[in-house]
Amino acid sequence: MFKSINDKSWLWCKYYRKLKSRALCLLHQLTSIFYIRHKVIFYSPAAFQANHVLPVINNLVVDGVVSVVLVGSFDKIKGCDYYSKIDDLPFFGKYSLYIATDLCFPPAWMSVKTVFFGHGVGPKLDYQSDSSLRYFDYSFTACRPIHEVHKKSGISLVKVGLPILDNLGCVNGMGNGLNSTLNKPLIVYAPSWSGDSKRISPLCKILTALEVVENYRVIVSPHPNFFREGLSREFSGLENSNVKLNYPDSGVSTYEMCMQADVVIGEISSVVFESMAIGRLVCFDGNEKIYKLSGAASVLECFKKSVPVIDWEMDIDSQLDQAMSDTQWKEKREVFIRDYIFNVGEATNIFVKAIYKIIKI
Structure with a gap:
């Protein structure tokens, strides 16, 4: 008898949470129609992952067509909103696209199209085959082996390439004493x-x-x-x-x-x-x-x-x-x-065009 009551309580809590999530999602959809400017979210849990999408972010900021929201391990960029955690995002706003560099998802209340852009092109195909990939709407792929693996997920694929390869002249100085004995290769x-x-x-x-x-x-x-x-x-x-x-x-x-x-x-x-x-x-x-x-x-x-x-x-x-x-x-x-690797030298432009196409700009 005691177990049965606990089971019913657990089922009710589960049902309540699901109902609450759907209600919030619907409310977010309804309120978003009052906002005109599209918001594109970039989420990256690590700085070395964030570097792979920086050329795209900079391009979007220069275009000025959408608002860019950065979440996670990004340096603050002029013209972008920044939040350290995904749960810190304001509830109200016209969130049109969520782009993640890892297998992380937006809040359940957020009615938004989702894109997975796996950081880098190392062929760790067991990771790229993770079953949670199917919960994304799109995968922006950078290289052939990952593209072939993602075909099996059934989501929409876009061959974009690797934006970090587009601006080869943008390199910081070595610094910190790492450039000693420069006469040697x-x-x-x-x-x-x-x-x-x-x-x-x-x-x-x-x-x-x-x-x-x-x-x-x-x-x-x-x-x-x-x-x-x-x-x-x-x-x-x-x-x-x-x-x-x-x-x-x-x-x-x-x-x-x-x-x-x-x-x-x-x-x-x-x-x-x-x-x-x-x-x-x-x-x-x-x-x-x-x-x-x-x-x-x-x-x-x-x-x-x-x-x-x-x-x-x-x-x-x-x-x-x-x-x-x-x-x-x-x-x-x-x-x-x-x-x-796809589209070396053109990846940033292809990435940005794909964003605009998805959110119908």
């Missing part, structure tokens, strides 16, 4: 993070090899989550070595670092493919397991044919010297990335 090693330790590259082995490199200066720029998740101990030994460590609070993103580099070393991180697109020599650190566990074995086979693969047991200087002098890698890299 620069290597940037950019290991990606995973909650599954089996997917992380053998950092101890790789860092030990990089510490004895002589002909190049080396900067290690790890994924910010290494520092958030208490895994920075992997890099603690670099403090007294010739290898420099780029911390998340340095003011220089890994992407900006790679734009200054002569050689970029990595595995599945988006910056590896972005670096290929901007013409940097990219080398694979050999971590095949992360591709296979991410459902990207087919991408791996094409990738390995397009870049040198580092053997960490052999002399690193001689391998890099040979890779830099071998002109075949430039052509192979260009062929690969041309097929991999």
